[in-house]
Amino acid sequence: xxxxxxxxxxxxxxxxxRVRGVAWYVLLAVFVVIVLVVTVxxxxxxxxxxxxxxVLYSIIVYFVLLxxxxxxxxxxxxxxxxxxxxxxxxxxxxxxxxxxQLVLGKLLAAWITALGFLVAAxxxxxxxxxxxxxxxxxxxxxxxxxxxxxxxxxAVGVGLSGLIRRPLFSVVTTYLVxxxxxxxxxIAFGLGGFVGQERVTVTNEYIDWxxxxxxxxxxxxxxxxxxxxxxxxxxxxxxxxRVWWTLAANPxxxxxxAVPIHFDTYGNPKDVFGSITYGVRSSQSAPEIDxxxxxxxxxxxxxxxxxxxxxxxxxSVPSWAVGLALHLAxxxxxxxxxxxxxxxxxRRLAAGSRIA
Numbered sequence: 001x002x003x004x005x006x007x008x009x010x011x012x013x014x015x016x017x018r019v020r021g022v023a024w025y026v027l028l029a030v031f032v033v034i035v036l037v038v039t040v041x042x043x044x045x046x047x048x049x050x051x052x053x054x055v056l057y058s059i060i061v062y063f064v065l066l067x068x069x070x071x072x073x074x075x076x077x078x079x080x081x082x083x084x085x086x087x088x089x090x091x092x093x094x095x096x097x098x099x100x101q102l103v104l105g106k107l108l109a110a111w112i113t114a115l116g117f118l119v120a121a122x123x124x125x126x127x128x129x130x131x132x133x134x135x136x137x138x139x140x141x142x143x144x145x146x147x148x149x150x151x152x153x154x155a156v157g158v159g160l161s162g163l164i165r166r167p168l169f170s171v172v173t174t175y176l177v178x179x180x181x182x183x184x185x186x187i188a189f190g191l192g193g194f195v196g197q198e199r200v201t202v203t204n205e206y207i208d209w210x211x212x213x214x215x216x217x218x219x220x221x222x223x224x225x226x227x228x229x230x231x232x233x234x235x236x237x238x239x240x241x242r243v244w245w246t247l248a249a250n251p252x253x254x255x256x257x258a259v260p261i262h263f264d265t266y267g268n269p270k271d272v273f274g275s276i277t278y279g280v281r282s283s284q285s286a287p288e289i290d291x292x293x294x295x296x297x298x299x300x301x302x303x304x305x306x307x308x309x310x311x312x313x314x315x316s317v318p319s320w321a322v323g324l325a326l327h328l329a330x331x332x333x334x335x336x337x338x339x340x341x342x343x344x345x346x347r348r349l350a351a352g353s354r355i356a
Contacts, residue, residue, distance in 0.1 A: 006097050010105025014079070015112060024113075028120050031067050035060060039124050043131070051133025051270045054262070058272035060128060061142050064121045065251060068114050068150045069178050076110035076157025077171035080342055085167060089342075099343045103162060103335060110154035115147060133270060137260045142273070145258045148324070149251050153178060155331035162338025181327075185250040192243030193283075200237045203292040205230050228296040240283040247280055248323035256280075258320035267308035278309045281316035 042059055046052035080103065083089035097105075125143075128134055157174045164170040205228050213223035247253045256276035261269055269275050307315070 003101060006101045007105045007108060010097060010102055011108040011112065014106055014109030024116075027071060028116060031117055032120055034067075035063055035121055035124050038063060039127065050264070053128045053131030054133030054138075054271035056131060057125060057128035057134035057139065058142075060121055060124050061146060061255070062252065062272065064117050065146055065149060065255065068117050068146075069153050069182065069251070071117070072110065072114040072150060072153040073157045073171060073174035073178060075113050076106075076154045077161050077174040078167040079106040079110060079158045080162040080338060081165055081170055082161065082167045084165070100339050103158065103339045103342060107155055107158045107335060110158055111151045114150040114154050118143070118146060118150065135260070135262055138262065138271070138273070142255065142259050145255050145320075145324075149255065149327070152251075152327045152331045155335055159331070159334025159338045162342045163334065177330075181249055181251055185246050185253075188246045189240065189243055189283075192246060193238035193240035196239040196242050197236045198239055198287075198289070199234045200287060200289055200291065201232065201234050203230065203232045205292070205294040205296050207296055226296050228294075237287045239287070241286045244280065244283040245319065245322075247283075248319035249326050250323070251327070252276070253280055254320045254323040254327070257318055258324070261313055263310045267310040269309055269313075274309070274313075278313055280319075281313050284316050285312070 038059060039056060042056045043052060046055050049055070080089065125139065129136075129139060153174075156177050157170075160170045160173050160177070161167070164173060207223065208227040208229045211227045213226070253276060256273040257280065259273045259277075261274040261277055262271075263274070264270055269278055
């Protein structure tokens with residue numbers, strides 16, 4: 001029996017144990033109902049837009065990622081220590097299956113279980129593509145990245161279940177790791193930007209309308225020789241350009257940043273992926289330290305036209321590759337740690353650990 005067949009044997013045993021229960025089917029049914037409601041409401045809300053399928057597709061993908069990160073830790077966080085607590089791990093370890101094959105088999109089962117949500121959402125994704133607006137390249141890349149991210153979450157759960165002896169603690173720790181990546185990076189980004197804020201000098205020049213003017217320009221309505229008053233003040237501005245990289249590890253930002261962005265005729269993104277990417281890429285630009293606006297020269301707005309969303313995205317640094325590398329490194333490190341900790345015979349066991 002080769003290595004892959006042994007890995008698949010462990011994975012198939014895990015999968016058969018899960019599909020025997022009702023809980024797995026209930027989770028899938030609830031997920032399908034939620035996605036169905038979201039699909040109907042989003043379709044109605046975007047029925048008058050030019051590209052209704054683009055928004056619907058990105059929302060469904062994010063729902064799959066959200067539900068996957070919520071359910072996968074509960075299903076994978078007890079993969080190894082749960083068997084140890086039930087007394088079935090030692091039975092498997094005395095067979096020809098190696099520790100590496102055992103851990104990888106449980107990882108494969110947890111990954112396939114998480115991908116079940118993606119498979120259940122495929123009819124809705126196909127419907128979004130049929131509505132128009134979502135491009136095939138967006139669909140291919142988003143599904144691939146989504147599948148990898150679900151695998152990372154499964155690896156975190158399986159890895160921690162091998163490193164931590166108590167099932168409850170491993171599940172909680174898995175949720176904390178997922179929360180740190182999803183929510184913690186946003187908190188670090190916001191706090192980091194405000195902690196490093198700087199004082200910006202703003203100079204406004206405006207016309208003194210208390211003066212009686214004899215002549216005015218017939219086009220602009222401004223006086224020919226206006227009396228100008230200058231007002232200068234300072235205000236704090238967050239420096240998000242220094243901490244934008246903290247969002248590279250966020251799975252939702254990573255997914256949006258990796259997907260090819262398509263723009264409308266005005267240079268604006270068509271879907272949620274593009275909107276999130278535009279917001280993150282905009283934070284890379286440093287604010288102007290000294291700004292000035294003048295009413296006296298007929299300019300009521302900055303002389304430089306702000307860049308469009310397309311220009312901001314094309315002239316910024318993509319971060320999805322760095323974030324994906326960090327996620328894969330975390331997953332590999334935890335799986336290797338689980339293999340080392342689960343190896344039998346063990347030289348040293350923690351107090352209260354079960355041997356068989």
